[in-house]
Each structure stands twice: as structure tokens, then as C-alpha cells.
Amino acid sequence: MESCHQTRNPFSDTETAAVGVTIEHLSKNFGALVVLKDVSLSVEPGEIFVLMGPSGSGKSVLLKHIVGLELPTSGQVLVGGLDAAAPETRARIRMALVFQAGALFNSLSVYDNLALYPREHRIANEAGIREKVMRALQILSLENTAAKFPSELSGGMRKRVAIARALVQEPQLMLYDEPTSELDPVMSATISEIIATLKDEYHVTSFVVTHDRDLALNIGGRVGILMGGQLVMVAKPAALHNPEDPIIADFLNPKIDLKNPRFKQLET
Numbered sequence: 001m002e003s004c005h006q007t008r009n010p011f012s013d014t015e016t017a018a019v020g021v022t023i024e025h026l027s028k029n030f031g032a033l034v035v036l037k038d039v040s041l042s043v044e045p046g047e048i049f050v051l052m053g054p055s056g057s058g059k060s061v062l063l064k065h066i067v068g069l070e071l072p073t074s075g076q077v078l079v080g081g082l083d084a085a086a087p088e089t090r091a092r093i094r095m096a097l098v099f100q101a102g103a104l105f106n107s108l109s110v111y112d113n114l115a116l117y118p119r120e121h122r123i124a125n126e127a128g129i130r131e132k133v134m135r136a137l138q139i140l141s142l143e144n145t146a147a148k149f150p151s152e153l154s155g156g157m158r159k160r161v162a163i164a165r166a167l168v169q170e171p172q173l174m175l176y177d178e179p180t181s182e183l184d185p186v187m188s189a190t191i192s193e194i195i196a197t198l199k200d201e202y203h204v205t206s207f208v209v210t211h212d213r214d215l216a217l218n219i220g221g222r223v224g225i226l227m228g229g230q231l232v233m234v235a236k237p238a239a240l241h242n243p244e245d246p247i248i249a250d251f252l253n254p255k256i257d258l259k260n261p262r263f264k265q266l267e268t
């Protein structure tokens, strides 16, 4: 296994090694629908990589390939040097994906949602698990929700529970799908700080899919833009201010023109 920078995870007593992600000529079709077209990208161990792009451009599908939930039509994805599509990779590398819609277990309390993974993997005894779970809830200002069920929470609270649940998994690689959607500005800033802290202090590799420009500008080591299934730009966040390509510029900094609305342009 690829290894670099032995470090401690904030929720773990064990040493962990950050892992990189290598995407090689990845293409994905769903029947006749071509979603990803020859995407190649390397994310270094401990890097924060941000992926932006229009709705439907294939961002979530790309994330699912990294955690092995989708299989490539052609090309491959390596995580820590191992094939992401191979079942044993998930057993060897701790990766946590925060799904766009949270994907919590509705029949379990918030506490039990967080405790599920450490219980199944016997990471600690019940007292140790309680400590980890309550610490993650506290970081995300969720202490008072431990006994509640997902249906009793707001959308933003569910999103934070999903992030807390991922933190408890002591990940070497964290993947986030829209981590700040549905969150207020202060909570969005907290998420930026969590992602940055995991990198700076614990060398966790992060792959963040977002529409949130502020998040990308604040945390991104590099930002990629996926359009129509192709990676059309990879750059430092500063490049987001003034991209040369007019299509990328219009995506990142769209001008609102009340006199000539986009939806009316579409009608013609």
C-alpha cells in the first residue's frame, strides 16, 4: 500500500497513513448516456482537491467510482495504489463518503448512526465509542440531537450528522458531496475549518464536490472543473476569479441579467 506521512487521526488512537487517488482515463456510460469521458487526475496524499461543475456534469458519479460504488466502463481508479473497484480495497483503506443527501439510517437514532461503523469494526469498547461519537457531535454542534431520529432533524442538521458519522470512521480519505449545501454561513465556515484541520493536523486526503465558491476558494489546494463529463480545468483556487475560457467564466461568475433572462433565451 502507498504510504506517506504517518500521522494520528483526531478520532483514532492508531497511526494512519494518508492515501492518494489516481484516476486514469476513466470513462463511464449508463446505457447510451455517456457521463464521464476520459478523466485523468492525481490527488496527492494529504491534498484537498475540490471538484466543481454544472449540475449533471458527472461529479457524484466520479465520487462513487473512488469509493467503489460505481465501476468504470473503461479506465481505472486507484486509491492508495489499490484498485478502487476491488472489494478488498475498502477493507484496507478507511474512506468515508458524505453523500449529497446524507444517507442516514432513518430507523436509527443519531447516536446509533454514528456508532454503527465503530461497533461493526470493533474499533473500541462501548465507552470508547461513546467518547468518539460525542466528540464528533460536539464538533458539529449536534450534542443535543444524539437521541433524535433523522426524521426529526432539519436538512442542514442531517447533513452535519452525515459529516459527523464520516469523522467517526477515522478516515484516511474523506470524500464530500456538497458538504455545505443546506447549511447556514457559520456552519459552512465550520465545515471549511474541519476539512482544513483534517489536512493540516492529521494529513487526511480530502476530495470535495461542491457548488460553493467560497468553500473552494478557502480550502482548495487545487480546484478542478468538470463539464459534460470532461475535466476542463485544474488550477489553484485563485484562478477561479478570472478564468480565460468564457464558458468556465460564465459558470463560475454568472451575471444576472434581469432584462435578458437566461430562461427566456432558452425559450427561443
Ligand SMILES: Nc1ncnc2c1ncn2[C@@H]1O[C@H](COP(=O)(O)OP(=O)(O)OP(=O)(O)O)[C@@H](O)[C@H]1O
Binding pocket: 030, 033, 035, 053, 054, 055, 056, 057, 058, 059, 060, 061, 062, 100
Ligand atoms: N445510476 C445511474 N444510472 C443512470 N444514470 C445515472 C446514474 N447515476 C447518475 N446518472 C446520470 O449521470 C449524469 C451525472 O449525474 P451526477 O449525479 O454525477 O451529476 P452531478 O454533477 O453530481 O450533478 P449535481 O450537481 O446536480 O449533483 C446525470 O445525467 C444522471 O442522470
Ligand SMILES: [Mg+2]
Binding pocket: 059, 060, 061, 100, 177
Ligand atoms: Mg451530485
